[in-house]
Amino acid sequence: MAVPWLSLIVFLPAAGAALLMVLRDDAAVRWVALSVTLADLALCLGLLAGFDGSTHAMQFTETRDWVPALGIRYALGVDGISALFVFLTALLGVVSVLASWAAIATRVKEFMVSLLVMQTLMLGVFAALDLFLFYVFWEAMLIPMYVIIGVWGGEGRVYAAVKFFLYTLAGSLLFLVGVIVLYFQGGRTFDILALMDGDYPFAVQAWLFFAFLVAFAVKVPMVPVHTWLPDAHVEAPTAGSIILAGVLLKMGAYGFLRFSLPMLPDASVHFAPLMLALSALAIVYGGLLALAQDDLKKLVAYSSISHMGFVTLGIFALNIRGLQGGILQMFNHGVTTGALFLFVGLIYERTHSRSIADYGGLMKVAPVYTVFLALFTLASMALPGTNAFVGELLVLSGGFAVSLAAGAAAVLGALLSAAYLLSMYRRVALGPARVAERHEVWDLNARELAAALPLAVFVLWVGLYPKPFLGIIDASVSHLLAQVHGQEGGP
């Protein structure tokens, strides 16, 4: 292929960031950032249009030597799983720029530059086919994210930024040692596809599994290494929360799918019960924590822990429905939680309060806002007809197939999520319009609507007609499952 589509998609935002550096006017900065993310989204749509869902092979591949002496290459490519997340990242990129339009008033240029650099690195993580390249993208994300949280965040931003940084760094560094060990085990190569074909002794697999687990579990996050998440989500600016919840959390799960499962199949099967238990714990514990929150952002943050528990549960069910559900749920969670953070951010811009107790009766003063909020709230609790229903149903059916207890915990989590989300919605949107007495609250404007609409479209589209989305990932999931169970002769 002559045109390096993936390189274009990955580095377009970085080029945009370089362009922003020379601009002086804040308005121009915003418009350029928006155009860059829109162009990137358009490229991604083109990518999906040209994507062949019938094969698990990597598509749009590009390979160039980078550090030949160590077998490091610049290699990009997407299969069904990563294509979905490249698209999700590009979509949320546009939403993030729109969400920061008015919310970020100081040092706009630096913010947009950080956002666009972040965008490049996230896309790179999903597109990388070389383990070293993957690690560079993965780890480099710490820099812009640290700055985004620390400079434009809320009151406790510095603490949250440092905590986020150190947690993720400590996790990733063990992963790095694991990567290097894998490099030597796999015959001095960082080629992800070649490493997948390797057959490693179980002892090595077990150690590597835990080295990888630390890095991925921090990112997902799984209980008990989740404590950075509430701080980071609450203190980050809206766009930061959207990126964190929408994309960064997915990377942990993506790591399991791309590395742990196919490269360390024996260890994955062996430790699956442990992973199921941790997932079940996250689902219930996250749900209970969310139930007790008065802060809107904290509530959504803790609900993320619970929902990401569904994802890991589905993945480590290690059967077709569990994996499909887990991956679809990753996408869904990105859309709905991204939307919920967006909506919390929008109302915060108006009232400067995140305490649920301060709200009530929003429906009377901001009807359009509450309609959308209702949609995303219901989607988050997996009401039939919304996207999360499809995902959670698949996860549950996959989960019950392997463990009754895990399935039961997931059902309990689903009940809990109905409890805290409905109660949140009731106290914020219904009742007498108390909030309007103290603050001037206006309804969504055109820009905010533009940010919310695409997300709403995907909520309903996946909810009502998930086939195209499952079609993208199908072949890759089957192949992944064959890789996991290959040595054992089928599930």
Place this chain on the structure above:
Amino acid sequence: MNEAQLLQSILASLPEIWVVTAACILLIGGLFVPKGRGDVLVLASVAVVLIAAAMTLMLAGEVRPAYSGMFLADRFAVFIKVVCYLGTALTILMSRRYAEIEGIERCEYYVLLLFALTGMMIMASATDLLMVYVGLELMSLCTYVLTGFMRTERRSNEAALKYVILGAVATGVFLYGVSLVYGLTGTTQLDAFAASAGEGGADTGLALAVIFIVAGLVFKIGAVPFHMWVPDVYEGAPTTITAFMSVGPKAAGFAVVLRVFLNPLVAASDVWIIVAVLAVATMALGSFVALVQDNIKRLLAYSSIAHAGFALFGVVAGGADGIASVMLYLLIYAFMNLGIFGAVVMMRNGARSGEAIEDYAGLARSHRVLALLLLLYLFSLAGIPPTAGFFAKFYVLVALVDQGFVILAVIAVLLSAVAAYFYIRIVMVIYMREPSGAFDPALTPGLRVVLAVTALGTLGIGLFPAWFLGLAQQSVFGG
């Protein structure tokens, strides 16, 4: 030695001869430079370094043994010398305005730097313990004087005195080890000494001698347990000299360490256990103590201890990859550390000392580019990709894991996670605090060059490490 050998020896050591000669001429010529024309001195001394670099590179084509096996101009020496040239040239470039402000603008300052450079060059090429000693002393004596160059400043005097006394003890210990080696084997040449030791097996006396030599060298690279001088000397010395000491002498010290440790004999023995313990202790001490520093020069002193520890891991790994990883580490460390010191030197202007970390609060508000450069150096020191600092650490880890030292690799990365905290704390101060007053960095043309070169190196090697890696791998001796 016949005439041909003498000519060959002179040719091999031509860069050293040139620098010494030029420094002497500069010493006399400097008397005729009128006060306030420091730029002439800066240009002249940078030219001396660049010409020396050109000579070194032109002679790099073949391995040239010289002076009856005491001196060796091989590719390894060339690589280390280039790091030393880099450190010296950039130090000279960042000095002018700082020297003016501190009132130490004298021609001797530059001359001493050049003499110190000669010492380092001799160390890089030395293959005889006595030759090592000559280079070591030349370099040390110059840095003692430079440390105390701010004669009216108590801190500077105290640092110099401490450095002289401790340094003299370390040199004495080193020399004692050399005398033991001579007594036991009848030679001080590294190869011959290795060969004769190899026959006798593990000799207690020889082991003792090696320990003495190690102690003397460990002092120079600032590793535990001979690190105590580093924070005080780094804090008291003029900042430019601190920058110089953290790069050049350290590189030269590591060059000798590599030559001594990695000759086949020592590599085959169990010395690596000692080095491994030293590496872990050095890195742990540097990383943890740096956490509580408020003075940026002290913090960078502990950071340099931590980095010395990380580089020592490369020595532990040994083999071609281990040596190459240490060399690459030294080169990359030179870029990023001189960059950050360039920024510290620049902050010394007017009422600001630029030494308290708080002095940097809110720098990003008024000086975007400068803040961005600092961010680059700090994240590179912390080892976050895509900066060069990451690749340096990565390659050391590769060398470690290749030799089966996975546990050491895990310890190394965990300690570098600790170290990351104090670097990002400075980033936090720069980006996330409100400024307490206006900034007036002394941004001279020389400093601009320093910042541009170091930033280019820090980012360039990070993004395109292949060429530099190849260079380091080809420059490994014996492999």
